[in-house]
Amino acid sequence: MVAKIDSAVHIDVAGLTMAYGANLIQRDVNFTVRRGEIFVVMGGSGCGKSTLLRHMVGLLRPAAGRVVYNGASFWDADDGQRAALLRGMGILYQGGALWSSMTLSENIALPLEAYTSLSASQIREVAALKLALVGLAGFEDYYPASLSGGMRKRAGLARALALDPEILFFDEPSAGLDPVSARQLDDLILSLRDGLGVTLVVVTHELASIFAIGDNSIFLDAAGKTPIAGGHPRDLLENCRDARVQCFLRRGELKE
Amino acid sequence: MAISVKSESPPEVAGERRDDGVFVLNLSGTWRLDRNQPDYNPWRRLKNDPIPSRIVISGRGLEQWDSSLLIFLRGIQQVCPPKVAVELENFPPGAQALLRLARPAAPAPSPAKLSGLIQVWRKFLDDTRYTLEFVGGLTLALGRLLCCRAYFRATDFWAELQECGPAALPIITVISLLVGTILAFMGALQLKLFGAEIFIADLVGIGMVREMGALMTAIIMTGRTGSAFAARLGSMQANEEIDALQTMGIAPMEFLVLPRVLALVLMLPLLTVYANLLGILGGGLVGVVLFDLTPRQYYLQTVNAVTLSAVFSGLIKSVVYGVLIAFSGCLQGLRCGRSASAVGDATTAAVVHGIVYIIVADAILSIVFTLMQF
Numbered sequence A: 001m002v003a004k005i006d007s008a009v010h011i012d013v014a015g016l017t018m019a020y021g022a023n024l025i026q027r028d029v030n031f032t033v034r035r036g037e038i039f040v041v042m043g044g045s046g047c048g049k050s051t052l053l054r055h056m057v058g059l060l061r062p063a064a065g066r067v068v069y070n071g072a073s074f075w076d077a078d079d080g081q082r083a084a085l086l087r088g089m090g091i092l093y094q095g096g097a098l099w100s101s102m103t104l105s106e107n108i109a110l111p112l113e114a115y116t117s118l119s120a121s122q123i124r125e126v127a128a129l130k131l132a133l134v135g136l137a138g139f140e141d142y143y144p145a146s147l148s149g150g151m152r153k154r155a156g157l158a159r160a161l162a163l164d165p166e167i168l169f170f171d172e173p174s175a176g177l178d179p180v181s182a183r184q185l186d187d188l189i190l191s192l193r194d195g196l197g198v199t200l201v202v203v204t205h206e207l208a209s210i211f212a213i214g215d216n217s218i219f220l221d222a223a224g225k226t227p228i229a230g231g232h233p234r235d236l237l238e239n240c241r242d243a244r245v246q247c248f249l250r251r252g253e254l255k256e
Numbered sequence B: 001m002a003i004s005v006k007s008e009s010p011p012e013v014a015g016e017r018r019d020d021g022v023f024v025l026n027l028s029g030t031w032r033l034d035r036n037q038p039d040y041n042p043w044r045r046l047k048n049d050p051i052p053s054r055i056v057i058s059g060r061g062l063e064q065w066d067s068s069l070l071i072f073l074r075g076i077q078q079v080c081p082p083k084v085a086v087e088l089e090n091f092p093p094g095a096q097a098l099l100r101l102a103r104p105a106a107p108a109p110s111p112a113k114l115s116g117l118i119q120v121w122r123k124f125l126d127d128t129r130y131t132l133e134f135v136g137g138l139t140l141a142l143g144r145l146l147c148c149r150a151y152f153r154a155t156d157f158w159a160e161l162q163e164c165g166p167a168a169l170p171i172i173t174v175i176s177l178l179v180g181t182i183l184a185f186m187g188a189l190q191l192k193l194f195g196a197e198i199f200i201a202d203l204v205g206i207g208m209v210r211e212m213g214a215l216m217t218a219i220i221m222t223g224r225t226g227s228a229f230a231a232r233l234g235s236m237q238a239n240e241e242i243d244a245l246q247t248m249g250i251a252p253m254e255f256l257v258l259p260r261v262l263a264l265v266l267m268l269p270l271l272t273v274y275a276n277l278l279g280i281l282g283g284g285l286v287g288v289v290l291f292d293l294t295p296r297q298y299y300l301q302t303v304n305a306v307t308l309s310a311v312f313s314g315l316i317k318s319v320v321y322g323v324l325i326a327f328s329g330c331l332q333g334l335r336c337g338r339s340a341s342a343v344g345d346a347t348t349a350a351v352v353h354g355i356v357y358i359i360v361a362d363a364i365l366s367i368v369f370t371l372m373q374f
């Protein structure tokens, strides 16, 4: 166990093929995410980014291939190991996915009540801290329905942070945020990584944020149904020859 | 968050006052949420001393940390009076950055809370107003339908007809047959005392046609279809789908409510006729098999007993029930809040209100028909 924890590779996705029934979404997806890295998943709308996240967090079973965490394959693990792996993950869903009949602080408290032995007052403090981190201090007693779309997104983020997970999966965290909040979100992501050593897998279309935070990336292509590029986003911008990647990274303005 | 794996020492806080009046807190050890946290308040320590000019918190001895450290630091910042500066020294830059992000902003307005009694009264007023509005809206929509100006899709209407009619046949079959048998049995035991078994046919025929056929069908359809209306419209409301219709200029009352009301009002009388026939069949089976009546006897007796006005009184009731079921289902659905539990509440309310409406309407109609000798 000790050796595995010290090894640099945190997540290894090998030969992953994703399909909904007979409908192939992506095949031969291969990448590794190192510990403490911010990994960006890019691609046009509908190419399967959210689907990739759902495969990584165990909501969908791969049609082929493996998802390996710390050397342990997720789908080959038994239920107990899988539960332990899941406890170390925090997930922000594209739609926020807050539990609509609970207040924000109850949303954050639920995993804490289930998995820690903290007292009620400590749980309240943790919830307040997490909400403050995403700029929602004071909104503890609001129901999701009475928040704006961007606030819901940030509240989902706070819930993903609840258990201080080792790996965070964010599905379009900055969608619906104003530029300033989006910038603060990037700061938060960087501080989480620098401060707590969290590994992050982020799906995002936000070019500014891709270049600001990304250490490594993969580009999924919808037409070919397979990844066509990967690497540090700046490297991709400068060195990748593929027209589709260039088009994406330059907002459709192709390099002469 | 364990990054190194050396043995961990417990989290500790040590406070000391320096000669220049600065109070220094030294934090050490591993700070983890799943461990005990030190319970430390500098003001308890400083009770009898003069207030220091600054508090310096030093993180030199820290090993590993997570949110619990941030919570502790925030706690210190909160208990310190504003004129005392709190400074961090030798903290990992990540911790300082996170703490900066978590600095409390302007407090959010707290959601309005009303006292219990006022809330109940408000809710009652709201409910009443909404119900009246709904009745009005539905009437207007029906008016537009008569002028052929109401907008809904034929496919939706067709699907609802399917759902309210043929799809309900199996359960209606089972329940009506059984109700017919039960009626026959209950009556037969008494009638047998007088040797009047043949009147089982009258009892079952009139009982089903006037009352039980329509009532049982309506109650089944409340549970089956009224609840489905509420759940369907309720989750559309929760997803802002209804808002989307409205902003496109499509009236939910016409697009969603009308086809459902029409479908149920058309189908419920048909189902009732079917239920009546099966109930009579069930009664006949009991009469023939257990009480030595011939099928022909039973048939002739039934035809004699069941008058056209009895059949119509049952059908009129079923039309009214159809309106009421669709009404309570759609009303609760459109009224639904934006959460998962609100959808559940709407469904429950649709069924409960639906059944109450049906029973009340049944009582009123029965009295009216009796007075009219219909």
Ligand SMILES: Nc1ncnc2c1ncn2[C@@H]1O[C@H](COP(=O)(O)OP(=O)(O)OP(=O)(O)O)[C@@H](O)[C@H]1O
Pocket: A020, A023, A025, A043, A044, A045, A046, A047, A048, A049, A050, A051, A052, A094
């Ligand atoms: N539950 C499902 N059943 C069948 N197909 C699905 C399902 N969910 C998504 N798809 C299909 O899978 C493909 C990828 O969807 P996905 O949600 O992963 O896209 P995405 O890359 O996240 O897009 P976006 O950037 O718009 O969120 C789409 O073509 C979609 O039609």
Ligand SMILES: [Mg+2]
Pocket: A049, A050, A051, A094, A171
């Ligand atoms: Mg997506």
